[in-house]
Each structure stands twice: as C-alpha cells, then as structure tokens.
Amino acid sequence: MSDPKLVQIRGLTKHFGKAPALVHAVDDVSFDIARGEVVGLVGESGSGKSTIGRLILRALDLTAGTVEFHGREIGKLSQREIRPFRRRMQMVFQDPFASLNPRLRIKDIIGEALDAHGLAQGAARERRIGELLEIVGLQADHAARFPHEFSGGQRQRVGIARALAVEPDLIVADEPVSALDVSVQAQVLNLLQDLRQRFGMAMLFISHDLDVIELMCDRIVVLYLGRVMEAGPADVVSRHPRHPYTKALLAASPRPDPDARHTRDLLKGDIPSPLSPPSGCVFRTRCPLADAACAKAVPMMRNAGPDHYFACIHATETTSPEHVR
C-alpha cells in the first residue's frame, strides 16, 4: 500500500428503531479521507451528516458497512477494543455551552483527555495543558477558570484544545462554528486552518453552510436523506455542481451581495421523512428533473471528472458553464 487512506468508509449504513418505525439515517455511504485532508459533509437536517461523524468515531454502532482507520477495520470492534483508536480521533462539538462540563475547571476538562490515555502526569500534565491553551489562542493561566467565565468563541477554543490534547490524526468537527457570531466564527475558522497547517491532522468538517465548507475543505460530500448525492473537490463541486440537489442547495444559500438577488427556482415542498424515504432516488420528490425512471432504482454513482462523482440518471456528465449562485 503506497498511499493508504486514513479513513475508508464503504457502504456505511445506520438504521434506528425497528419496522414499521425504522429510520434510515445513513444508507450506503462510501468515501475516503486521506491523511491531512479536510473533507466536508454538507446537507440539511436529516441528511445523516452528524450520524456519519458519530459512526466513524464509533460513538454509534453500524447497521452495515465498514470503516477502516489506518487500514484497520474498526466497524465491528467492541467498545473496549476501540479504545486505542479513540486516541487518534477526536470530536469538536457544535454547542460550546453544552459540551464543556460546567463544574470542571478548564485544566480538568483538558486534563481528562490526557488522563484517559495516560499521556502526561504531574508537572508535565500542567505544562501540557498550558501549552494547549496557548496553541488555541488562550492563556496558560486560564487553566484554573470555569467554562462560564468564557465567551462562546473562547469555549469553542477550549473544546478544540481538548480535542488536540491527545494529538489525534482525525478531528470530526460537527458544526463547530454554527453557534457563534459571525465575527467570532471567523476567528475559530482561522484557528482550525492554522492548526491543520501546523499539525497536519485530517478533518471531517460537518456543516450546513456551503460558504464555510468551501472555505475549509479540500473535498465535499453532499448528502440528502442519508445518501451521497455528489462528491468531489471543493472548488469543482461548488463551481460546477452536477447533481440537481447540489445546484438547488447552492441557489438557496443567501449571498452577501444585493446585486446577486434574483428570482430563483425554489425547491418545492419539504424534506421527506427518513421513516419512509422515497423509492429509487431519495431526492426525486423535490427534483425538477425527476420522472418515472427515478423511482425505479437507486441511481449509481457516475464519474464527472477526476475524483468527482454524482448520483443522478438525468444530470449531464459534460462540463456545464460556471454555475451562477
């Protein structure tokens, strides 16, 4: 193996509950994350993006499919067997108010991560905590404080320091800036970019915000109702989207430019319930290109260029003019 992928996901599937109330959260999802690569998962609610993040970290058990980490299949390992892998993958959560224990001091929140893997003790532990706080743009003497003494942006920095404490190869960042004000969002995005540059870890970056995804990611995976609609290099997918859902998502995202305002072809209707996803292509109930053929079979992935795939039987493979957002 010359270029082993850091993470290789094949046929990942997660169903919750039992029939007739079976929720199809994730269905047959496959993609890779290379070492040091940032892959963005984008989609609306119910698209399965957070569930995929949790399945990779094995915070949830898989219904079907495989997850390979460093070439080792970890999808079926027991919670005890998975522990050594946990050190190499960490999570940053959306809500910096809910994800830090309010009764612990910052040094104990970060220290817990070190203790769990026996990484540093005594004076070395203290030094490491101070160092981690400085890495994320806080001060070493913040270690004795409690979470409530910090603003939302600072708390998110603490959450990032906790994830970095064990020097992971992969960080799953689930909507890490969605709860923050725009001006603070920018600080945290730049911090994540700097850290990636400095430590070279890979990231699975989950967001509903296409502008953020495009900025942060090397590749994008577009999800709808638990299935991959399109995947490819970030700039290619956002400039030359092939799948009608990707196009609709881009068109619906508000642009900060009053002159770009135009009447758009809005997607009609609501996202169907994952309890009873449509047969064939899950997007067909809202798709402008849909016809009877779309209901018959789940569309195969088609190749649209280097490393660029989409799942639609009607969209064209040829290069379209630059998509106007």
Place this chain on the structure above:
Amino acid sequence: MTLPAPLLDIENLEVTFRTEENSVTPVRGVSLRVDAGRTTALVGESGSGKSVTSLAVMGLLPRPAGSISAGAIRFRMKSGETSNLASLAPDVMQRLRGSEIAMIFQEPMTSLNPVLTVGEQIAEQVRYHTGMNASAAMRRAEEMLGLVEIPDAVRRATEYPHQMSGGMRQRVMIALAMSCNPRLLIADEPTTALDVTIQAQILALIDRLRKEHEMGVLFITHNLGVVAEVADDVTVMYAGEVVESADVRTLFRNPRHPYTQALINCLPARALPGADGRRVVRSIPGAVASAAGVSGCKFAPRCAHTLAACHVSHPALETIDGGQTIRCCRWRDL
C-alpha cells in the same frame, strides 16, 4: 419633494432594565424607520440589542423590570393617525398587537399552542380582533393557511403544531400574523432554525406578502446573506446602539462604519487568498462583551482605526449624504 411619513419611526429609543440593586441599558440611541411596502433589516450580533428593540416596539418588554426610558416609537395606523407606542397604555397596545403590528419569531414551536389545532389558533385571534363568529373565523383561518401556500389548507387547519415540519410551522406563524392584515410585520430571525432550501421558501413568502399587502417589514437577523436577500434598507446595531444605516446597496458597496466594514469582511464568502494558497477569513478581534463599561465609542476596543479620542468621546449618530447615518467620529478620514 416631501417624503411620505414612515410607517414606523423610532427616535433615540432607550430601554432600561431595573433590578433592586442596579439597572442596565441594553438599548440606547436607537433610531430607525420602516416605510410602508419596504423591508428594513435590523442586523447585529448577539447582545447588540436588536431583539430588545423589537420587543419595545411590540410593547412586550418584560414587566416590571424592563421599560422604555427615553425616546419615541411613532407608528402610523390604518386610520392614518400617528401614535407614540412608547406611551400607550397596555390595554391599547394589546389591541394594536395582531391587528396593526404582528410579529413572528425564530422558533415557531414555542410560539404556537401545542394543544390547539393551528386552525383554532388563527380563528381565536381573528375573533378577538374582529368579533367574527366561530365558523366565519375558521373559514378565515383556512383562507390564511392557503395564503401562506400550505397545500390542502382545510385539512391542515385541523392538525396540531407537532404534526407539522419546521417550515410548515413557520408558515402557520406567518398565517397567524397576517390574519388581521397588519401594517407592520416584525420578523425576529424567522428562518434561523430552518434549512436553507426551506429558508428560501419562507423568505420568498414574506416578500410576496409584503408586496401584495403594502406591508412594512422589520426583519431582524444576524445573517448578512439574508440581509442582502430581503432588505431595502438596513440598520446595523452594535452593543445596544445603531452604528450605521443605509439602503441595502450602499451598505454592501460602501459601508462607512468600521464595524459594518469588518462584519461584511469576516464572511467566509469574502475570504482573501493567503500566502500559502489557502483562503483566510478576516476576523474582528475580541468579543462584543468588551463593550461593557466603555465610555467612548463602543466599538473602539475592537476597531482597527481607533484613536485616543475614540476612547474619550461618545460619537453621535450623524446623517451624511443620501440619508446614510453613521456613528463614528472618524468617518470623514476613513
């Protein structure tokens, strides 16, 4: 040329919250206007005072702690007469809410009554304001659900809020707001909890209703993309004050206040190419909280253009060319 009188004209509004020990003023020096048939976006980050401003207009400040301590909120009613909402008695204000001014919120689930069908909730409001009988009010409710493009409105009127999706619930809220034909709609982050494809539908709906009913809209949001999408006029707030206002094109093309400039520049869509090929978002150092206890310009601790004078004197809101207003003592040299 005389401009038509605005529908809503807020002048130097100040809101104070008092507790036994102390008092805080989350909003002061807020002036803004909404014209009939136009949308004014009120934009700001958390803690900017935008929601408190809207609650003051609705007469919904939590009593007895919160009160309007200075300023005027002039509102032109259906009758053509103008009254100052800041000094109206609570019972008069209650009759205006719903019939003259209506409001929709971010989370429709917490604004709707979970034990009444959506039809009953709209009918109840119609009966309160118009005295219609029950069956006529229910027909009006069904008509309103149709107006907000809810398919199969007669059947959906018999459903409870929990049976509907977030987008449908927000449509119900809008139907409720529109049911007595208000002149002014206050929309407080109405699409923040929704997915983008649903957000686009709701923004288009509010826009259609504004045009058809010549209604003024005060649209409160933190999202500059949404501002660019819906607003005719924009008022920017920071730390409880208006810092700039302009028509939407001027605001995005030629923002004058350093805060407005910085806010637009820190959008991911405006990221700049960095040295190593990746793009870098420009950010504003610090956080809004640093404005507490500032005696000069509230933005001075985070501003890139601060002079010694900025920390000392508090700038007034000045009107410059074309009706643009700005609160910055350095706007001439920046």
